[in-house]
Amino acid sequence: MLRRTLIFAALCVGTSASVPLFLQGGSESIQTLLPSNAEAPMAESAVARIETRPAAVATAASPGGRKVEIAADARGHYLADFRINGRKVEALIDTGATAVAMNLTTARRLGVALRPSDLTGAVNTANGKARAAAAMLERVEIGRISVENVQAVVLEDRALDTVLIGMTFLNRLKTFRVDQGRLTLAQ
Template structure:
């Protein structure tokens, strides 16, 4: 979970497993990461599910595996929930 990220960010391996096919020419958007600016592809994820929480048509960026080892759940997912917070060391998501 990254509340500082505007969009969900997934790596190319995750995108491939989710059935999102991309070409090198799709990586035309520059995004700023903790490691500097890199190229990314903007996609819409049909359904993003975390446990029982499911959100449809979530905007995301796909970033090369070498630049993004862990997928990030950003505000394009979180803002569509009724509530999200850390409570007693656990993340609480309410749809």
């Protein structure tokens, strides 16, 4: 159990270093992209292409709410099918990401009304500097878990090739934890 926890912690640290959301200096910061109630700084990051399929998601009602369990894939990532604004999307759960993050093309497909000219913030990614904008997602769902009005960051397409489910969603849950290679989300 301790070994798995340490492995997960190492994975989180590694993932934090592989997600394009860390702002370094400049005139704009992620805190200016998100509303003022954003609590944590963005994690340093760079993105690697994720080519694995989402793990099966088991949903169960719990006495105090709803639970979803996601098995880690072969690389130790927690991928699952979500619904954002009512539309299905594959996403990577990333506890090192401050916000839900996606590229502009995906955001538009999910009903977020942004234009390239709206991307006025600047972020540093593994692919160099990228433009970004804050967005509000009407609803983010996985299984029977549903959270409304979730803050997100939208990056230009070249900066990110997967949807990241970060702390602006996870902090709205009752709990999330990892045990024996399974991530449990509860609402």
